[in-house]
Amino acid sequence: MAATAIEIGASPASNETGYRSFEIGGFSFARDEYFAYITWTAKGQKLSHTMSADAFLRAVMRAVAWGFFYGWINFDAVFGTQQLYGRVKFFAGRYNPSYRDQGLDYEEIFETPLAMETFRTLLRDWTNDGYDPFASPDETGTGWIGKKNGDNNEAVDREREVCRRMPGLPGDAPLRTDDNRRPGHRAFPAAPPDQPEVYPEPGFADEVHAHNLFGYLSRSDVTWNPSVSSVVKQSLFCPTTEEYILPIKHGNDRMEWFVQLSDQIDWEIEDKETGRPRAKVIMKAGDVAIMPADIRHQGFSKKRSMLLVWENGNPELPAMYERGELPVNLSGEF
Amino acid sequence: MAMTEFRTVFGSLKDYTKGEIEIINDDRKNYAFSNMFEVAATSAPYERVVVGKNVEYVLEAIRAEGTSDWYTAAHDEFALVMDGTVELDLVKLDDPHSIAPPDKEGAVKLDGEPVGRKMGRIRMWRGHQALLPTGAAYRFRAPDPDAVGVILMQTILGDESVEKWSEICYT
Numbered sequence: 001m002a003a004t005a006i007e008i009g010a011s012p013a014s015n016e017t018g019y020r021s022f023e024i025g026g027f028s029f030a031r032d033e034y035f036a037y038i039t040w041t042a043k044g045q046k047l048s049h050t051m052s053a054d055a056f057l058r059a060v061m062r063a064v065a066w067g068f069f070y071g072w073i074n075f076d077a078v079f080g081t082q083q084l085y086g087r088v089k090f091f092a093g094r095y096n097p098s099y100r101d102q103g104l105d106y107e108e109i110f111e112t113p114l115a116m117e118t119f120r121t122l123l124r125d126w127t128n129d130g131y132d133p134f135a136s137p138d139e140t141g142t143g144w145i146g147k148k149n150g151d152n153n154e155a156v157d158r159e160r161e162v163c164r165r166m167p168g169l170p171g172d173a174p175l176r177t178d179d180n181r182r183p184g185h186r187a188f189p190a191a192p193p194d195q196p197e198v199y200p201e202p203g204f205a206d207e208v209h210a211h212n213l214f215g216y217l218s219r220s221d222v223t224w225n226p227s228v229s230s231v232v233k234q235s236l237f238c239p240t241t242e243e244y245i246l247p248i249k250h251g252n253d254r255m256e257w258f259v260q261l262s263d264q265i266d267w268e269i270e271d272k273e274t275g276r277p278r279a280k281v282i283m284k285a286g287d288v289a290i291m292p293a294d295i296r297h298q299g300f301s302k303k304r305s306m307l308l309v310w311e312n313g314n315p316e317l318p319a320m321y322e323r324g325e326l327p328v329n330l331s332g333e334f
Numbered sequence: 335m336a337m338t339e340f341r342t343v344f345g346s347l348k349d350y351t352k353g354e355i356e357i358i359n360d361d362r363k364n365y366a367f368s369n370m371f372e373v374a375a376t377s378a379p380y381e382r383v384v385v386g387k388n389v390e391y392v393l394e395a396i397r398a399e400g401t402s403d404w405y406t407a408a409h410d411e412f413a414l415v416m417d418g419t420v421e422l423d424l425v426k427l428d429d430p431h432s433i434a435p436p437d438k439e440g441a442v443k444l445d446g447e448p449v450g451r452k453m454g455r456i457r458m459w460r461g462h463q464a465l466l467p468t469g470a471a472y473r474f475r476a477p478d479p480d481a482v483g484v485i486l487m488q489t490i491l492g493d494e495s496v497e498k499w500s501e502i503c504y505t
Contacts, residue, residue, distance in 0.1 A: 138337055165410065166465050187340040196458035201451070207467050208424055208454035213414060214344075214461025230412045230463065232488050235391035237412070257386045257393070259370075259486070261416075263343050264353070269360070278360040281367070284353040285345035286416065288385045288393065289367040303340055310488075312388040330387060331363040334499035 006117040010125075018148025020125050024118045025108040027090055031056070031126050033146050038079050040092050040106040047104060049078045049092060053126065054133075054144045058247030060123050061133035064116065065160050065225055070311065071318075072251025074296055077275050081115070083253070085315060088115040095251075095296075097274050123156050134158065134222040136243040136304070161227040168211050175211055176219035187243065187304035188218035214261070217241055217306045224299075226309045234313040243304040249275075251296040254317040255329065256309065260287045263305035270296050292329035293321055344460065345371050346417045347482055355504060368502040370395040370416060374484045380474065382441065382487065384497045390439060392491045398483030402474040404444040408434040411441065411466040411489040413474070415458050418483025421475040422464055424453035430469040440492010444471055 009023035021030040030037045036056035039048045059075040066073075068088050074080040077096050082089040091107035093099025127133060129150030131143035143149070163173035176182035184193065193215050200208035213229065217239050220227075224246050226238035242265060250256075251272045258267075260283040267281040272294050281289055281297075291297050299307075320326050345351075350371040355362045368385050377383050379399040386393030398420050406427060413422065425448040427433065434442040448471035456464050457477075466472050476483045489495075 166412070166463075169465070188342055189340065192461070196456055196462040196464065198454070198456050200454035204424075204426070204453040207426075207465070207470070208456065210422075210456045210458055210462055210464035212461050213463040230465075230488055232391065232410050232412065232490065235388070235488060235490070237488055255388050257388060259386070259393070260353070261344070277358045279358055279362075279365070280356040281365055282353040282355070284351050284369075285343055286350045286369045286371040287353045287367065288370060288395075289365045290386075292364050303342075306342075310386060310388070310393065312391055314389065317389070326389065329364040330366040330499065331361060333366075333387075333497070334363065334503065334505065 006113055008118045008121055010121060022118055022122050024110060024115065026106060029122060038092060042104045042106045051076060055247060057123065057126060057133040057144060060119050061156060062224065062248055064119050064123055071253035072296065074249035074251055084109065086112060088112050095273055095275060124151060124153055127152050127156050134225060136223050160225060163228055164231065166209060166230050167216065169209055170206050176216050182219040184218050185220060213239065214306065236311045236313050238309040238311055240307055240309060241304055242299060242301040242307050244301065246299040249296045249298045252291050252293045254312060254321060255293050256291040256311060258283060258289055258291060259308035259310060260285055261306035261308050263303050265305055265307060266300045267297050272296050290329055294328040347371050347375055347484060362504040366499060367504045370486060371484060373502050381496055382494050384495050385502065387491065390490050392489060392495055394487040394489060394495060396485040396487060398474050398476040398485050400476060404448050404471045404473045405441045406430060406434050406444060406471045407441050408436050408438045408468060409490060410468050411487060412463055413466060414463040414486040415460055416484040416486050417460055418481050419459045419477060420483045420485060421477055422456040423473050425471040426450045426453050427469055427471050439490040441489060441494045443494055
């Protein structure tokens with residue numbers, strides 16, 4: 001039986017700018033040369049929110065690549081998504097007291113395939129030739145500005161690399177090499193490409209396995225996009241390379257751990273509900289810290305750095321936190 | 335546009351700088367903030383100090399100095415070398431469940447030498463990560479007597495895990 005195509009709400013291309021506009025439920029999305037516009041209705045009033053098209057596309061890119069990730073993806077202080085694991089909530093103003101207190105916030109839940117197809121189609125349409133929302137600003141420039149000018153589907157269709165156990169094992173995700181078009185990144189000229197010395201006894205070549213994780217990371221061609229590189233049951237090592245600003249503010253629905261493998265990232269921490277500033281966490285090589293389950297965070301990396309995001313992928317965790325069965329941080333331990 | 339030259343900065347036991355937390359309206363304890371090199375600098379050899387915990391799962395920082403005991407686990411573990419050179423010996427246990435039953439979590443220390451077939455060995459250094467497969471016994475060796483290594487373990491909280499949060503974290 002042929003798969004049923006998902007119908008999304010999309011306009012014809014604008015005669016003026018060449019971009020299509022999109023609708024999902026009570027939300028509509030439009031862009032022009034510089035900006036993305038999100039509109040909704042609350043208390044009988046039409047409301048709109050304006051973002052730089054560059055910032056909006058970088059955020060949509062992560063939402064699509066991460067499959068809406070864990071918890072909340074705040075595009076900024078107004079618009080975002082919440083992962084409901086099978087469904088996705090879009091919200092505007094819900095976590096912004098100025099909107100919320102006036103009853104001007106709006107939220108709506110969608111089946112994940114519809115939300116994903118809407119965002120994926122929007123991303124393909126609004127991304128111009130030569131612009132890569134996964135890349136750092138230094139790498140991709142200003143191709144996002146202006147009327148529609150071609151596309152860059154090769155860039156926006158890149159999928160998150162996820163291993164089952166560890167890259168390089170038989171039947172698992174491949175290692176990154178020159179041969180599979182994953183050259184070393186310009187930012188890591190000093191990262192040694194060497195591999196560990198592995199000496200398996202006969203019959204154990206498939207089980208005695210190691211690789212250069214830092215070398216693997218030095219071949220990443222994207223920013224702020226964790227891969228999954230080793231798995232212990234639901235414990236997921238999700239290393240990533242970071243440069244400039246995390247394009248979203250990630251709201252946690254569970255404890256998330258960061259291990260700074262190289263260089264430095266500054267994290268701005270805000271209250272998850274209100275967005276009020278709580279702390280700034282400055283992490284340097286070798287540092288380990290929690291992002292608690294009751295915050296949202298945004299990272300700033302002045303040079304391309306290596307970050308290990310460590311996740312507990314247990315799908316039961318959000319409900320356990322909501323029932324108060326788990327602490328939001330470890331402060332009760334000491 | 336002109337950018338300054340990239341120079342990746344890694345940490346090591348001999349050269350690390352711990353970050354910090356600037357509090358606006360919060361408590362530093364909420365972040366369980368430690369530095370694995372600082373932890374390893376004050377740990378006993380092969381003490382498995384928990385530096386991250388997410389329900390049953392943990393990250394352990396290990397000071398690799400000399401030769402460790404033998405360990406096994408009823409699940410995969412992973413060792414990431416963060417400093418120094420570390421060698422890893424692996425043995426396929428003849429009867430792994432007698433040491434670590436299938437529902438046992440975390441690393442289990444063996445009494446004495448493992449009984450089984452040699453699987454092989456791995457020599458690795460900073461940035462290298464090895465699989466410690468289910469049912470295998472393993473031990474670490476730091477081959478250079480003058481150099482101490484640091485290993486970050488991805489595993490599950492177990493009998494060998496050492497928690498001393500108030501000693502390693504900002505309070």
